[in-house]
Amino acid sequence: MTLKASDPEGHDASQLDFHHPFTPYDVQLEFMRTAYGVLEKGNGQVGILESPTGTGKSLSLICSVLTWLRNHKRTSYEASCKAATKGMENEPEWMVETALRRKREELAKKWEEREAQLEKIREQEKLQEQRGRLSKRQRLDDGGSRLRMKKNEADEDAEFLVADRDDNDADGASDDPYKHLSKETRLLMSKVGLGGGIRAEEEDVQAEDEIKVYYTSRTHSQLTQFISELRRPTFPPSIPGDLVATRKTGQERSAAETIKEVPLSSRQKLCINPSVSKLGSLAAINDRCTELQQAKSEKKCPYMPNAENIAKTHQFRDTVLATVPDIEDLYRIGNDLKVCPYYASRTAIPGAEVITLPYPLLLQQSAREALGIKLEGNIVVIDEAHNIMDAVANVHAAGITLSDLRRARQMLAVYVKRFGKKLKGENRVMVAQVGKVVESLREWLIAAFESGVQHGIADPAEILRARGADQLNLYELVHYIQESKLAYKIESYANHIEEQDSESAQHKSSPSTPVLHILVSFLMALTNLSTEGRIFFEKIPGPPPDIKLSYLLLSPTHAFSSIASSARAVILAGGTMSPFDDYKAHLFPNLDPGKITTLSCGHVIPSSNLCVWTLTSTRPLSSGGMSGAAPDLFEFSFQKRSDRAMMQQLGAAVLNICSVVPDGVVVFFPSYGYLDELVSVWQTASGPVAKTVWERLAAKKTVFRETKGGSSDETLQSYTKAILDPDVPKDGKRTQNGALLLSVVGGKMSEGINFSDRLGRCVVIVGLPYPNIHSPDWKARIEYIQSSTMTRLTEPTTNPDGSQAKAMSREEAQVLAKQASRDFYENACMRAVNQSIGRAIRHMNDYAAIVLVDRRFGTERIRGKLPGWIRNGMVEGSESKGLPGLMGSLNMFFRAKKGC
Known part of the structure; x- marks a missing residue:
């Protein structure tokens, strides 16, 4: 599809100034015009753009997307001004002009005050850098070496025993996803539009419904590189130029406006609490973090945003919006202000224009909901998108080995021996169910290991049949483990016992693998639709030899559909996107071909x-x-x-x-x-x-x-x-x-x-x-593509006029289905x-x-x-x-x- 783009004032995109910091090459201009056109047309448009490495793809993305965003904002300001005169058609002209002038001055004043506040913060940051007061990013330690006191029984009960569910639910409705947060935290999150509460109006925060750009890439280093490129160009203000005027002279000035960018990441990258960050694994850090927010916790996290540190949280927000930070900067700002950057960064989202985040945080709906990310009507830019289908599969993949299950069995035995008699009601039942699942998976893997088969496809019902685990409600079990933090408590207690043993033996033990968190991930994968994935087993050569169960997502279509259907426009960009057919067939199979724009740029070399x-x-x-x-x-x-x-x-x-x-x-x-x-x-x-x-x-x-x-x-x-x-x-x-x-x-x-x-x-x-x-996973992929293509082609469809289109015959569909699988394999x-x-x-x-x-x-x-x-x-x-x-x-x- 060839798309001709125009700016909001109707000018051809070929005449636009993209504010590129250098003189752009012809291929860069072609790239920027195409990207701009996709965004301008909107309405669920998709751009699949290929620009070879070395052609300045990142800067081209930035300049095209930010030019369109600022143009769109200026148009929105003008529309807002005109809306102030709605209903005044029969009023005198001078009244209409007065109302229009007041609205324009109100918007200009609000914008200038906000920009002045951010400029003041930027000056303070520069002054601090000049004085050398900003240190390099460094993790807080826990106060150096300290005497470790042996925990008494009461301490162990408080720290490791699973809390009674009835007591937990007494504080609030069980269906409240934020019930684990303190009242102060809930109040603060409500003020900034998180947590489902009523958001308080804050004059210095831009409206949350302004369009945002969600930029994602595969690795942390790629995001850091993108942010450094984001600092290069300067763009005109997001308010019309004739509104940006000095108050004393009334003369129009040409001003630049710094890009407001917020980087998002996991707790593993941003946690400044040394007692939590030292845990190492992301799952353990997540569980410990939420546990420290419990209303009954005696040791609440001191860095969590709350009523006492709300001023520092606002300072964090304004500093982030003023400085175009990367993840290391975000950590440093939070560390300096002693406020959690993971949670405080969310307060900056409403005022942000560009939000950068790694693949998993965008591709998982649960992660988006946890971070307060709303894609509806916004722009999604996926860089290094040549591996996006693999990335979707990896985000939803899970696996567990026989050695993991043996370790999990040992952990459960140690925990039940210590706390078994103190577990009540539901806790006792659920811990027993976890034991059943572990035993069932372990026995199945032992039988598979002893067989002569090296790899193959496993039946989900068979792997849970040994101890009657196939009769359990896995949804309820996974939900219980997540809510109760059972995995974290069992693993923490096991580590605690190992630390005591290692101290008595006068040698340091290495932290154990978080195998129960691995088990939870695998159980979550089992709850996915059976048509979307398969479970495989494969022997792993030693020493010592092992065997692994793995879940593989066969198609990214369903997992990606919530992104494709929500965003105003999606841009997939990469250095080597060819061949394009797979993205159309497996990411956007139901999208009108007229909404997909593809571009393969030439190179900048002669x-x-x-x-x-x-x-x-x-x-x-x-x-x-x-x-x-x-x-x-x-x-x-x-x-x-x-x-x-x-x-x-x-x-x-x-x-x-x-x-x-x-x-x-x-x-x-x-x-x-x-x-x-x-x-x-x-x-x-x-x-x-x-x-x-x-x-x-x-x-x-x-x-x-x-x-x-x-x-x-x-x-x-x-x-x-x-x-x-x-x-x-x-x-x-x-x-x-x-x-x-x-x-x-x-x-x-x-x-x-x-x-x-x-x-x-x-x-x-x-x-x-x-x-x-001939490998089991590729056999399953090929079979899935053929069967899903057959189903799609043989089902009757509805024409635009409402009439039923004739379905394709099975013979014709079979030929096309085989061709689709061959193309996928070759691509x-x-x-x-x-x-x-x-x-x-x-x-x-x-x-x-x-x-x-x-x-x-x-x-x-x-x-x-x-x-x-x-x-x-x-x-x-x-x-x-x-x-x-x-x-x-x-x-x-x-x-x-x-x-x-």
Whole structure:
């Protein structure tokens, strides 16, 4: 879909000033105009935008989205002013003008007072920095070493015994999700619009119904990088320019307005209470935090926002809105003010324009509700969105091992031995039910472990049948464990006993794994709809050997639908989004195609800086096409890739590439197993005298290889040193030219690693890394896609005029369903390939060669799933020119770059 955008005043988006801090490239302008158009049209629009790494994607996102947001706000101000004259159509003109002027002055005064307050805070922050009073972020310690006193029985009862549910419910309605908070906290949260109470009007907080931008990315470091980019551009005020006037002269001034941004994160990142943050696991921290807020708790968290520290909470809010902070800044501000940044950050949400948060906090509805995030009518921007479907699956994934269950059994036994006789009523019943579930899962896994089967699909009813656990209400059990904090109490008591034992034994014990929290996550996964996921078992090699049950979400559609249906617009952006079809089919299957805009930007580098070659054979092919006898043709399919002659020829091709390419060469293989197999062949001599391929490669370049489970940081560091800071022999003669890195598609080196400039002058992709279609999880995925596609195509649909459309026949639907599953399988492979290719060419002055080694890269179907900038850089006819043609092309390419 081609979308033409305009600003609120009707101007073509091509004429807009996006306030980019630098002179934007043409591809950046194209990206910004497209994003702006998606937002302007709104009404559930979706933009799937691809802009290669090194093209300034983050700044393009910021400038397009914030330009649209400020324009939209200015239009809203004008509409608000005009609304003040509603009903005055029959009044004299001077009365209408007076009412309009008063409303405009009222809005301007309110905006200027708020901005002046924030500016004052910014000046105070700068002054503090100049005086050196702001220290680097550091976690509070718990006062250093202190004497540990053995808890008496009464203390243990108070801390570890599950509270009686009847007593807990006496304080308020059991259906109140905020009943665990103190009255003071509930009052404060009510004032800022959280907790379901009536929000008090606060003149210095902007209306909560203003449109906000929710920006999410995969990692904490990516969010931090985005926020640093967010500080670069300046944007005009969110109020019309003619309203921004100095009071004394009445002259219009051109003012900038700092972006109001709030970063959200988990308690694990933001907790400043040392007794809680030291717990380590997120689940334990969450449980302990909520426990410390109980009205009956003798040791309430002193940092929780309440009536006593409301002034500091407001100071926290204003400082956040004034300074464009990242997570570390948020922690520091809360630590300085001695107010919880996790809860206090919510008070800044109503006045924020941009809210940054990691994937899990956006993708889980329960997390959004806990943080007070409302997507209705707002903008959602998902960066690094090439892995969004995997991210949705990972957020809802869960697993538990046999060793976890054995540990859980031990913890329960220790807890029941100490507190069993003191447990009353429901507590006694529920603890017994947890024991039943643990025993049932443990017995099932023992039987599976003793069988000869390595992996497979598990029946949810079977794994809970052993002790009658299949008759339990898992919803009630999970709810009880969460409300009572049972997992936290049992694990805390077990840790307490272990600490006492370790002290008596005069050695320090390591904290135990929070296995009961792992169990709760797995039970929650079991309560999901059976059609959406499957449970798998897989043996884990030792020592000691183990076996694991895992829940896998088969489709992200249902989990993502609440986001897609609520937001005004959703933008998926990434460096390698191709191929696009999966996002449409599995994230937005029911969305009108006219609401989806796709864009694949070119690169900012000149065409002369990229050489893409398809190597299908060692010898040139006849003009008739892909003819030739094996092993002349490279095809690294599972059935053919172990051909030793072809493996030796691949080694010769890599050796030739290393002879021509300077500095760094990175070769990506389909799997760790195949890399090991290849290295073994290359290290084997082909004759009585000849050197092995491995020895000849080592003579050309220093060779490194990625290993499964090995340290990628150490390998990358050594590889970098060999290229940028090599050890030169005493005679000054170097026989090697840079380094060769053998890696794996989908491995640690294939995503997030920057092989810019000399580190990646050539990237070689060997074969197509199709997932193992015979594995239980991929079998389940393929079956799910086929069955869900069949259901959708064979069900009758309603036409726009209300008439019933004829459903497709089962035969026709079956053909399309099989094609849909094949496309999904192939697209997963190509997304991994595209990510590996993207490791090179990281900025506009960079240059590199990309070599695709497999005859299948020469087919139109596969080429069509490569990013546009790669397709545009392909050497025409390379698939038929063989290794001699590649060597000639590489020679010419790097000779032209000599001295660059």
